[in-house]
Amino acid sequence: MPDRAPRTEPEALPRWRRRKDARPQEIVAAAMDVFAERGFAAARLEEVAARAGVSKGTLYLYFPSKDELFKAVIRAAILPNLEQAEAMAAAAAGPCFPVLERLLRMVAHLVATTRAATIPRLVIAEAGNFPDLAAFYHREVIRRAFGVLASLLQRGIASGEFRPVDVDPTVRLIVAPLLMSAVWRTSFDGLDGEPPLDVPALVETHIDNLGRVLLRDAGETTP
Amino acid sequence: MPDRAPRTEPEALPRWRRRKDARPQEIVAAAMDVFAERGFAAARLEEVAARAGVSKGTLYLYFPSKDELFKAVIRAAILPNLEQAEAMAAAAAGPCFPVLERLLRMVAHLVATTRAATIPRLVIAEAGNFPDLAAFYHREVIRRAFGVLASLLQRGIASGEFRPVDVDPTVRLIVAPLLMSAVWRTSFDGLDGEPPLDVPALVETHIDNLGRVLLRDAGETTP
DNA sequence: TGTTAATAACTGACCAGTCAGTTATGAAGA
DNA sequence: TCTTCATAACTGACTGGTCAGTTATTAACA
Numbered sequence: 001m002p003d004r005a006p007r008t009e010p011e012a013l014p015r016w017r018r019r020k021d022a023r024p025q026e027i028v029a030a031a032m033d034v035f036a037e038r039g040f041a042a043a044r045l046e047e048v049a050a051r052a053g054v055s056k057g058t059l060y061l062y063f064p065s066k067d068e069l070f071k072a073v074i075r076a077a078i079l080p081n082l083e084q085a086e087a088m089a090a091a092a093a094g095p096c097f098p099v100l101e102r103l104l105r106m107v108a109h110l111v112a113t114t115r116a117a118t119i120p121r122l123v124i125a126e127a128g129n130f131p132d133l134a135a136f137y138h139r140e141v142i143r144r145a146f147g148v149l150a151s152l153l154q155r156g157i158a159s160g161e162f163r164p165v166d167v168d169p170t171v172r173l174i175v176a177p178l179l180m181s182a183v184w185r186t187s188f189d190g191l192d193g194e195p196p197l198d199v200p201a202l203v204e205t206h207i208d209n210l211g212r213v214l215l216r217d218a219g220e221t222t223p
Numbered sequence: 224m225p226d227r228a229p230r231t232e233p234e235a236l237p238r239w240r241r242r243k244d245a246r247p248q249e250i251v252a253a254a255m256d257v258f259a260e261r262g263f264a265a266a267r268l269e270e271v272a273a274r275a276g277v278s279k280g281t282l283y284l285y286f287p288s289k290d291e292l293f294k295a296v297i298r299a300a301i302l303p304n305l306e307q308a309e310a311m312a313a314a315a316a317g318p319c320f321p322v323l324e325r326l327l328r329m330v331a332h333l334v335a336t337t338r339a340a341t342i343p344r345l346v347i348a349e350a351g352n353f354p355d356l357a358a359f360y361h362r363e364v365i366r367r368a369f370g371v372l373a374s375l376l377q378r379g380i381a382s383g384e385f386r387p388v389d390v391d392p393t394v395r396l397i398v399a400p401l402l403m404s405a406v407w408r409t410s411f412d413g414l415d416g417e418p419p420l421d422v423p424a425l426v427e428t429h430i431d432n433l434g435r436v437l438l439r440d441a442g443e444t445t446p
Numbered sequence: 447t448g449t450t451a452a453t454a455a456c457t458g459a460c461c462a463g464t465c466a467g468t469t470a471t472g473a474a475g476a
Numbered sequence: 477t478c479t480t481c482a483t484a485a486c487t488g489a490c491t492g493g494t495c496a497g498t499t500a501t502t503a504a505c506a
Contacts, residue, residue, distance in 0.1 A: 018451050018504055039351050041264040045496065055453050057498080066496070125348030127410035128262050138414050169421070169428040173400050180399040183406075187350035191361045198392070205392040209436045241470055241485050268462065278487045280464080289462070 016054075024062050024072075027052045032073050036118040036186070040070055040126045071136060074123070077116040078141050081107075089148045096156035097215060100174075101207050103148070107178050108203040117182040124183070146171050153214075162214045170214075177206050239277075247285050247295075250275045255296050259341040259409070263293055263349045294359060297346070300339040301364050304330075312371045319379035320438060323397075324430050326371070330401050331426040340405040347406070369394050376437075385437045393437075400429050 030052035034043045045066060049056045063069040085103055092099040111117045127134035149171045156162035181199050189196045253275035257266045268289060272279045286292040308326055315322040334340045350357035372394045379385035404422050412419045 014504065015502090016452060016504075020451070023451090037351065039264075039348065041262070042352050044494085056496090057454075058452055060497070061451070121347055124344055124406055124410050125262065127344075128260060129265050131414075134411055135414050138411050138417075142411070166424070166428055169425045172403065172425055173429055173432065176399040176403040177396050179403055180395065183347055187347050188357055188361050188365070191354075191358050194361075201389070202392045202395055205389055206396055209396065209432070212435050213432045237470060238468095239470075239486060243485070246485090267460090279462090280488070281486055283463070284485070 023052075023054065023058065025076075027054070027059060027062060027069070028072050028076050031069050032077060032115055035070065035073060035122055036115055040066075040122055041129070045069075067130060067133065070122075070126075071133065074119055074137060074141070077114075077119050081110055081116065082141065082144055086144070086148055089152055095161055096152050096159070097161065097211065100149075100152060100210065100214075103152075104174075104178070104203055104207055108181070108199050111178060111182045111185065112199040118186045120179055120182050121186045145175070149174055156214070160216065163216055165214065174210065177202060246275075246277065246281065248299075250277070250282060250285060250292070251295050251299050254292050255300060255338055255341075258293065258296060258345055259338055263289075263345055264352070268292075290353060290356065293345075293349075294356065297342055297360065297364070300337075300342050304333055304339065305364060305367055309367070309371055312375055318384055319375050319382070320384065320434065323372075323375060323433065323437075326375075327397075327401070327426055327430055331404070331422050334401060334405045334408065335422040341409045343402055343405050344409050368398070372397055379437070383439065386439055388437065397433065400425060 027048065031043070031048045033051060034048045038044075043066075045059055046056050048069075049059055052059075059069065063072060085106065088103060088106070089099060123134065123137045127137075150167050153162060153165065153167050153170060157164050157167075181197060181202060184197050185199070188194075250271065254266070254271045256274060257271045261267075266289075268282055269279050271292075272282055275282075282292065286295060308329065311326060311329070312322060346357065346360045350360075373390050376385060376388065376390050376393060380387050380390075404420060404425060407420050408422070411417075
């Protein structure tokens with residue numbers, strides 16, 4: 001190995017900086033990556049620290065435990081999107097089906113392109129070991145997401161736009177393919193040289209099916 | 224603590240028995256329970272051994288590693304049901320939709336009542352850490368299950384019973400609610416005093432929806 | 447100069463996998 | 477039928493390594 005890059009900096013580069021407000025986000029971002037790659041149990045805090053450019057001890061200045069760090073990751077990845085969805089559903093006034101379409105495409109886009117798609121898998125995996133984490137996710141994410149869809153369905157039924165379907169099973173049937181896509185992408189995609197999951201095609205078929213199921217005037221959704 | 228059960232057996236009760244052929248099944252059954260409760264990573268082989276009534280060393284006489292034990296659990300829980308489903312689909316001759324109904328109700332029953340329902344969650348959870356395990360499950364379970372549904376759909380389309388839907392997305396849309404039910408039951412059921420997931424209601428709604436989506440003569444599936 | 451963000455070495459618990467030793471069991475010989 | 481005796485099933489204490497969480501110390505910076 002020839003001579004190393006000449007160390008021409010007697011400059012007193014400080015060994016670290018104090019950056020009290022930037023640290024939490026950076027740590028959460030690093031944790032998101034590591035949890036997504038390894039799963040919660042197998043994720044090593046040493047690695048999270050390394051990717052965040054700090055030492056392991058620093059993590060404990062900002063988060064009391066691995067569990068709490070995990071909860072922070074979930075909050076950061078999910079809540080902004082959830083709030084956006086709630087706003088989208090609350091703002092719309094006219095017919096409900098186009099709103100439903102927009103919501104589904106938005107979630108599909110998240111599933112297909114962002115790291116947030118790994119969150120459901122992580123929660124599902126650890127639900128058994130961390131019941132309070134499962135309860136947290138159920139309360140803060142699932143219940144709210146279901147609520148958005150349920151009230152949209154109820155509005156559509158009340159206005160006569162939708163058939164009078166059973167709301168709770170229908171909400172679950174609407175969500176299931178998206179959840180499965182998120183899980184699939186982060187568990188089985190790219191195995192055995194299979195083509196990757198075509199999320200947009202899946203969602204468009206799903207939307208078309210939902211049109212046939214929900215709308216009073218059955219038939220093509222786009223004539 | 225009053226006098227213990229009178230030890231009226233000077234009989235030389237052996238400390239253990241040689242039971243070479245019964246052991247593997249008993250170990251797999253115990254492992255199924257422990258994996259279901261704790262997840263793969265958190266499952267302790269000491270506990271598996273205890274529940275199987277053997278010592279930890281004995282596990283290694285029959286299974287070379289924790290991974291291989293896990294694969295054996297998956298095989299034992301899934302393959303019989305998969306073979307039953309394949310037989311059911313292959314045997315049927317008449318219209319396809321009733322076959323689809325029967326398949327869905329069969330899987331729903333498994334999801335609602337058996338421990339096999341925890342397998343998808345376990346695989347999903349560990350897919351990241353054990354890519355070969357994910358590949359194994361993809362090859363031995365998912366591909367075969369999808370195959371059953373895909374050929375059923377193709378037959379229905381060819382005979383004119385079904386609309387000419389896109390087969391691959393439709394297969395996934397058929398499976399997703401069942402998969403989600405299995406995951407739900409083993410992750411979130413019984414949280415916050417929520418009522419447990421009503422799998423039969425979900426499946427009946429799903430079947431009704433599929434009738435509207437698949438059948439040429441749209442409308443009620445049962446007139 | 448005092449305060450505190452940040453470090454890095456450390457601890458203690460946990461657990462998959464190993465292996466030297468123990469015992470059930472059936473068969474061969476008395 | 478009653479001993480040996482060989483063997484393979486089985487045991488459980490042990491090892492080596494991992495990793496969450498702690499703490500004594502250092503250095504940035506107001």
